[in-house]
Amino acid sequence: MKWFIGGSDNVEDARGGSKGKTLLGGGIGLIVVLVGLFFGTDLTGLVSQLPLGETGPVQVQQGANTDSELKFVSQVVKSTELVWDDQFRQMGKTYEHPKLTVFTESTPSACGLAESAVGPFYCPGDHKVYIDLGFYTELKDRFGAAGDFAQAYVVAHEVGHHVQNLLGISEKLERARGSLSKTEYNKLSVKLELQADFFAGLWANHAQKLKNFELDPGDLEEALTAANAIGDDRLQKQASGQVVPDAFTHGTSAQRVYWFKKGFDTGDINQGDTFNTNQL
Template identity: 75%
Template sequence: MQWFGKGSDNVEDGRGGGGRIALGGGVGIIIVIVGLLFGKDLTGLVSQLPATEQTATKASDDDPQVKFVKGVLKSTEQVWDQQFAELGAQYEYPKLRLFTGSVQSACGGATSAVGPFYCPGDHKVYIDLSFYDDLKNRFGAAGDFAQAYVIAHEVGHHVQNLLGVSAQMEQARRRLSEVEYNKLSVKLELQADFYAGLWAHHAQNLKDFRLDPGDLEEALTAANAIGDDKLQKQAQGEVVPDAFTHGTSAQRVYWFKKGFDTGDIKQGDTFNARNL
């Protein structure tokens, strides 16, 4: 894919300090030092303090990878502006925060091991760009459009949040068993895949965006590579459907492709679909 215009201004760069979480800030450091002086382990007190983090700055275009991320995010803003306008609503832009190693969000602390994620509490997408190395080397899903698919999927969760789906999921979490909630989680993730495909469908019509030959295949390869069944098989040698939270490889490919083929948001109701 190629992006020819100005990227989004909604990308924050939290990588300057290594993205480290400083528990309790300066107070936490003082507690640890006092513990060392008196020969006592006081780190338990530190863990009870609120986590703070170095302030993020506006991301610069000097880094080609950051420039790419800003371009993808801008294209999602343009597509979802149009989609929400057709629904008679106004789209609220999410922020995308870059981090390294670990990060603190309104949803709690997280490390890069969890992969990219969206936090409904602060309307932010979080990405450690090293994930793209994993996507290529560990999952065999190389290419810039595979990377764009990841961002579009997380933005899809933001769309769900704005449409009230995330709130409904939180209510369901309180009353359902883990197995039943996992089934809902699969539908949530597959809908985000559909929204990623819908983005790709409409992004083709943007004046600053162009799909290259093989781009769609890159996204489908990425969707196929991160299905629950494939990941479970690789990690533990067996597949446990009751533990699925994102959907099988075939399901993820199907719903992304459906979004791409139809471009119709009404076709993405995974929660009431007879077959996933």
């Protein structure tokens, strides 16, 4: 990827307890949906690890763009801001920028304690994406998904969940949760995740049109490899040797590739309704 823009002001560096400005995160109610967890883990119980309504202080390093990885993530976030600003403007809405917090091992969030083991996730309670950059090493070593565009896809997917939150999509799913069986809810969760993949593809389409970056040969394949590597069927097969479709929460490898590619190819948000289609 060749970048033509600077970084975002909405990236917080909470690694290593570095000294800097202390931010106090806001609390949330009982709606806690940790969507976008790449390992398909149900972590809604994390909310019990911190008192509802407060998250404790987060130490944020001043001058966050001090290393290449953080600079790259900051550029991705800035690009998502530019793209979704434009998309929301076309819908007659205003896009509220999320923040992205980079941490090591663990950090407080409005959804409970964010830990490296859970992978990147979006917390609707504080409108933040959380990521330990060590995940990129695991993405490369464990899943064979290397490359900068694969890394950008991860961030864009989580920002896609923020878009769903702002549009009220996530809330509708959560309201329905109490009346659904676990299998039925899992099916809706898959649709939510695949739509976030579509939004990630849509972002890449429009970011190029806005001249945020230019893709190098092989970049698209990097993102498709990442999407393919973290499908529920592949992860279940690796973990237990079995595939249990009723337990899927994020979609199969083929589905994730399909919806990312559809967003990338069409760039049309109206093509991303995963909830009212017979073809996932």
